[in-house]
Amino acid sequence: MAKRDHRNARERRFWADVYSMPITRVAVQIGAFGAAVRRGKVWLVDGIHDLGGMQGLGAVDHSPAEPVFHHRWEAVARALLAVVAGAVEASGGEFRHSIERMEPGHYLTSGYYEHWLTAAATLAVEHALVTGAELEARAGGRFPLSGPVLAPPVAESGPDVGTPRFGVGDRVRVREWHPPGHTRCPRYVRGKAGTVVRLDGIYSVPDIEAHSAARRHEPTYAVRFDAAELWGDGQRSVWVHVDLWDSYLEPA
Amino acid sequence: MSNSTHHPAPMSPVEQRVAALEALLTERGLVPEGFIGQITRRYESEIGPMNGARVVARAWLDPRYKQRLLADGTAAIAELGFGGPEGDHMVAVENTPIVHNVIVCTLCSCYPWPVLGLPPAWYKDPPYRARMVREPRALLAEMGCPLPEEVEIRVWDSSAEVRYLVLPQRPPAAEGMTEAELTALVTRDSMIGVARL
Numbered sequence: 298m299a300k301r302d303h304r305n306a307r308e309r310r311f312w313a314d315v316y317s318m319p320i321t322r323v324a325v326q327i328g329a330f331g332a333a334v335r336r337g338k339v340w341l342v343d344g345i346h347d348l349g350g351m352q353g354l355g356a357v358d359h360s361p362a363e364p365v366f367h368h369r370w371e372a373v374a375r376a377l378l379a380v381v382a383g384a385v386e387a388s389g390g391e392f393r394h395s396i397e398r399m400e401p402g403h404y405l406t407s408g409y410y411e412h413w414l415t416a417a418a419t420l421a422v423e424h425a426l427v428t429g430a431e432l433e434a435r436a437g438g439r440f441p442l443s444g445p446v447l448a449p450p451v452a453e454s455g456p457d458v459g460t461p462r463f464g465v466g467d468r469v470r471v472r473e474w475h476p477p478g479h480t481r482c483p484r485y486v487r488g489k490a491g492t493v494v495r496l497d498g499i500y501s502v503p504d505i506e507a508h509s510a511a512r513r514h515e516p517t518y519a520v521r522f523d524a525a526e527l528w529g530d531g532q533r534s535v536w537v538h539v540d541l542w543d544s545y546l547e548p549a
Numbered sequence: 550m551s552n553s554t555h556h557p558a559p560m561s562p563v564e565q566r567v568a569a570l571e572a573l574l575t576e577r578g579l580v581p582e583g584f585i586g587q588i589t590r591r592y593e594s595e596i597g598p599m600n601g602a603r604v605v606a607r608a609w610l611d612p613r614y615k616q617r618l619l620a621d622g623t624a625a626i627a628e629l630g631f632g633g634p635e636g637d638h639m640v641a642v643e644n645t646p647i648v649h650n651v652i653v654c655t656l657c658s659c660y661p662w663p664v665l666g667l668p669p670a671w672y673k674d675p676p677y678r679a680r681m682v683r684e685p686r687a688l689l690a691e692m693g694c695p696l697p698e699e700v701e702i703r704v705w706d707s708s709a710e711v712r713y714l715v716l717p718q719r720p721p722a723a724e725g726m727t728e729a730e731l732t733a734l735v736t737r738d739s740m741i742g743v744a745r746l
Contacts, residue, residue, distance in 0.1 A: 346656055346657060347655070347656060348655050348656075348675050348678040348679040349655030349656075349678065349679065349682045349683070349706065350655075350679060350682060350683045351675070351679040352679070352683075354675045354676040354679050354680070355676050356676060356691065357671050357674070357676045357677045357680070357688065357691070357692060358670070358671050358674065358676070359671045359677075359692050359693075359743070360669070360671065361736065361737070361738050361744070363669050363670060365592050365593045365597070365666060365667055366589065366592075366593065367670070368564075369589075370563060370564045370567040370568075372585065372588065372589040372592075372593075373567050373571055373585055374567050375588060375592075375667075376580075376584055376585040376588040376589070377567070377570055377571060377574060377580075377585075379584075379588065380574055380579055380580050380584065381574070381579075384579050393656075393657055396657065405675060407563075408670060408673070408674070409658060409668075409670065409673040409674075411563055414563065414566060414567055414570065417570060418566070418570050421570065421573075421574070426573075426574065426577060426579065427570070427573045427574070427577075431573055432566070432569050432570060432573065435568075435569030435570075435572055435573060436562075436565045436566045436568075436569035437565055437569075438562060438565065440566050440569065481656060481708050481709060482708075483655050483656055483706065483708055485655070485682065485683075495640070497638065497709065497710065497711055498638060498710065500709065500710045517709045517710060517711075519640075519705075519711070524682075524683075524685070524704075527682075527683075528683055532684070532686065533698070534698075534699070534700070534701040534702065535685055535686060535701075535702045535704070536701070536702070536703050536704065537682050537685075537704045537706065538703065538704065538705045538706065539706045539708050540706070540707065540708045540709035540710070540711055541708065541709065542709065
């Protein structure tokens, strides 16, 4: 028990250091962000990819039948991402974050495989497989890459969590936090209360693996939220389930 | 030059960027011979919704298989020979007359590749990801799947390691059909949950 408390205290300090830093201090500490601010170009901390609930995006351009690849370049982009991710041994978290760091306007106006191309090129440059100048010279024009990593490297991954803290039926609340790095905790459930409906496996925490060679493993849960509570609009009989890591949650 | 009619179409900027990255990585010896063709073939002809349709048809015909599918999706799907990346932790969710399930990935485009193949463009585009968690009843109706008010909607946002497969309801007209006939009835959209059969 004492050990558990000690772990929790240490973990609290760790997360407090990494994620509760005021954005002004983050800006000072991270040169790339400061430079971006000076250039008048600020990357979002709560990334553009976190789309759940965003309004004004219009109709879904739905077709019941469409080809796997619309153009050959899409298949090539897909394969090249696999090549780069393999060569640099990118974790799932690092790969996803390389897309999430795209300039927001570019993200919203380009399709999935252009995201993958941008991620592949960004990781290739960041891991020194190629240079941005080489890419632009070959492409004969601008080759937009994703913005810099804003989160500080994770110094200490913290201990693995082997035992689920919550069981099916438990009420939990999602921590209200806004990390400057990668996370798989969607913004639309932060601060909201829900009910655990399923315990899943113990997996590497994406927030750690995106910013470190170290890993921390935690139980994951499917948590059910009442859509009417999420959106305050009185809709009935709609449940939204989100799969969340242990440290994203606290008892409600 | 001027009388030649065999020039290929000029490359778009994004094609030029893909070609640039491909050339540089190939020069550095990082792209294995035949790799791009292999990936393309795999996702165009070996992996796709026809796999998921077989799982659904089997579950409709064999109540014990359905039980296993709902209890341990990964293992039951592996019985039919399907598994691998983005399908290592599968959960099947069952539609009934009073419950409708639908899957989405608001943060990126997580999707059960071994049973459904690569996701369609609309699944990965912002409108679907933004709206399915906020106004699923309205969006489903807009996409051609109106549901009576009394049908409960369960949206599953694939935000961690689990990938979902919707087990649609067997259509009443499918009585007496063979497994192959049933497989042909099952659509990708019904296994995502944006259509009923």
